[in-house]
Amino acid sequence: MNDHRIDVSLGDRSYPVLVGHGVAKRIDEFVPTGAKRAVVITDPAIPFTVTTSLPSLVLPIAGGEDHKNLSTIEALCREFARFGLTRSDVVIAVGGGLVTDVAGFAASVWHRGTAVIHVPTTLLGMVDAAIGGKTAVNVPEGKNLVGAFWQPRAVLADLVALDTLPQRELRCGLGEIAKYHFIAGDDLLAVPLDARIARCAEIKARIVEGDERESGQRALLNYGHTLAHALESAGHHDLAHGEAVAVGLLYAAELARSLGRIDDARVALHHRVVRDEYGLATDEQLASASSNGVETLLDYMRRDKKATDGLTFVLDGQRGLEVVPGVDEATVKVALESFFARGVGR
Ligand SMILES: NC(=O)c1ccc[n+]([C@@H]2O[C@H](COP(=O)([O-])OP(=O)(O)OC[C@H]3O[C@@H](n4cnc5c(N)ncnc54)[C@H](O)[C@@H]3O)[C@@H](O)[C@H]2O)c1
Numbered sequence: 001m002n003d004h005r006i007d008v009s010l011g012d013r014s015y016p017v018l019v020g021h022g023v024a025k026r027i028d029e030f031v032p033t034g035a036k037r038a039v040v041i042t043d044p045a046i047p048f049t050v051t052t053s054l055p056s057l058v059l060p061i062a063g064g065e066d067h068k069n070l071s072t073i074e075a076l077c078r079e080f081a082r083f084g085l086t087r088s089d090v091v092i093a094v095g096g097g098l099v100t101d102v103a104g105f106a107a108s109v110w111h112r113g114t115a116v117i118h119v120p121t122t123l124l125g126m127v128d129a130a131i132g133g134k135t136a137v138n139v140p141e142g143k144n145l146v147g148a149f150w151q152p153r154a155v156l157a158d159l160v161a162l163d164t165l166p167q168r169e170l171r172c173g174l175g176e177i178a179k180y181h182f183i184a185g186d187d188l189l190a191v192p193l194d195a196r197i198a199r200c201a202e203i204k205a206r207i208v209e210g211d212e213r214e215s216g217q218r219a220l221l222n223y224g225h226t227l228a229h230a231l232e233s234a235g236h237h238d239l240a241h242g243e244a245v246a247v248g249l250l251y252a253a254e255l256a257r258s259l260g261r262i263d264d265a266r267v268a269l270h271h272r273v274v275r276d277e278y279g280l281a282t283d284e285q286l287a288s289a290s291s292n293g294v295e296t297l298l299d300y301m302r303r304d305k306k307a308t309d310g311l312t313f314v315l316d317g318q319r320g321l322e323v324v325p326g327v328d329e330a331t332v333k334v335a336l337e338s339f340f341a342r343g344v345g346r
């Protein structure tokens with residue numbers, strides 16, 4: 001099968017995203033000329049490995065958001081120093097979004113910026129986290145609050161890694177893929193999964209090219225995320241991120257209809273993609289979402305870090321998706337009540 005190649009064009013920070021079986025074996029092609037050493041950062045629980053022809057040090061980092069913090073960054077940098085990693089060497093991240101975020105941030109600060117290559121091993125990493133140069137770690141006060149924009153040299157999305165990915169992690173990626181159906185408006189269902197992953201990577205690449213530092217359009221990537229973040233916080237992570245995004249997409253459609261932005265057919269399309277195609281937002285998950293209570297969810301949405309101007313949603317409409325700030329709270333509430341009351345109703 002042919003590999004897919006998508007170029008992210010950002011002037012001297014441009015790089016390719018390769019999608020295909022076995023693409024991680026091509027890593028040496030993307031190592032910067034002059035690099036003499038490589039550090040490979042990975043989560044030992046991931047049964048996918050990458051080797052380069054450079055002398056390499058493998059640094060394991062523990063999985064779980066609790067370890068996505070500044071202590072991990074310090075520990076990594078101290079290992080870099082002992083290994084003698086210089087600014088002309090390379091960091092290679094092999095893992096899900098957690099590993100690419102941590103390794104990307106460590107690379108961004110090591111000697112004020114050292115090359116990093118991302119090898120995403122989750123579906124979510126392939127279509128989202130590894131592309132676009134956002135890196136971050138958490139502090140106890142909030143997720144992803146300390147970070148940097150640091151574009152990778154290449155992203156190698158090797159589909160072989162997906163063979164071992166647990167179902168729940170696969171669903172997380174599908175939640176994000178469902179989101180891309182509405183961002184670009186083309187029929188992603190018409191193509192096989194590898195082409196679909198490549199198309200999602202391409203959609204993300206085009207958005208990042210237009211708005212590298214998220215001052216506008218890049219926020220469209222948060223479609224379905226306003227309610228999703230509230231569900232994740234309120235429900236103490238009963239729903240995984242992608243599962244919460246799927247519920248958030250259906251609610252965003254409901255809200256857009258209440259505001260007269262879209263019609264019933266467009267809402268039905270959301271249900272067809274999210275529920276029928278990807279098997280997300282199941283009755284059980286909607287019941288779990290609803291059990292948080294409308295008032296609690298509203299409270300969390302008010303605290304969303306993007307809520308600088310009242311409640312902000314990405315909403316579908318005549319011109320496609322748009323960021324809509326200051327959505328009337330009463331409308332949000334009534335739409336949420338009817339969304340939960342009707343459950344699976346279209
Ligand atoms: N930088 C961005 O633009 C961006 C975008 C979205 C999400 N993120 C971040 O990404 C993180 C979530 O990423 P994720 O969903 O990839 O989860 P993850 O990196 O936490 O990985 C999920 C689980 O899957 C396991 N795993 C990974 N690859 C595997 C494989 N091939 N086989 C078997 N198991 C495997 C991991 O060990 C882990 O337990 C969050 O920290 C989030 O903040 C960043």
Ligand SMILES: [Zn+2]
Pocket residue numbers: 176225241245
């Ligand atoms: Zn997301």
